[in-house]
Amino acid sequence: MDKTNFNHSIKCSVTKCSNHAEGGDYCALSQIKVGTHEMNPKDIKCTDCESFVTR
Numbered sequence: 001m002d003k004t005n006f007n008h009s010i011k012c013s014v015t016k017c018s019n020h021a022e023g024g025d026y027c028a029l030s031q032i033k034v035g036t037h038e039m040n041p042k043d044i045k046c047t048d049c050e051s052f053v054t055r
């Protein structure tokens with residue numbers, strides 16, 4: 001995965017993710033999957049980036 005690929009369609013500030021672009025607040029993946037860990041999501045904090053990979 002090319003960490004210099006700034007996907008300007010996916011802004012992200014999770015710098016602890018292995019897929020985060022180096023040197024900018026973007027994801028380096030071409031696409032991500034967003035999901036939820038809640039039965040009935042009602043707020044931003046109910047959603048998760050399921051493409052997250054720990055460093």
Ligand code: SF4
Nearest residue numbers: 012017020027049051
């Ligand atoms: S995979 Fe998700 S958490 Fe990781 S950098 Fe991309 S958008 Fe952010």
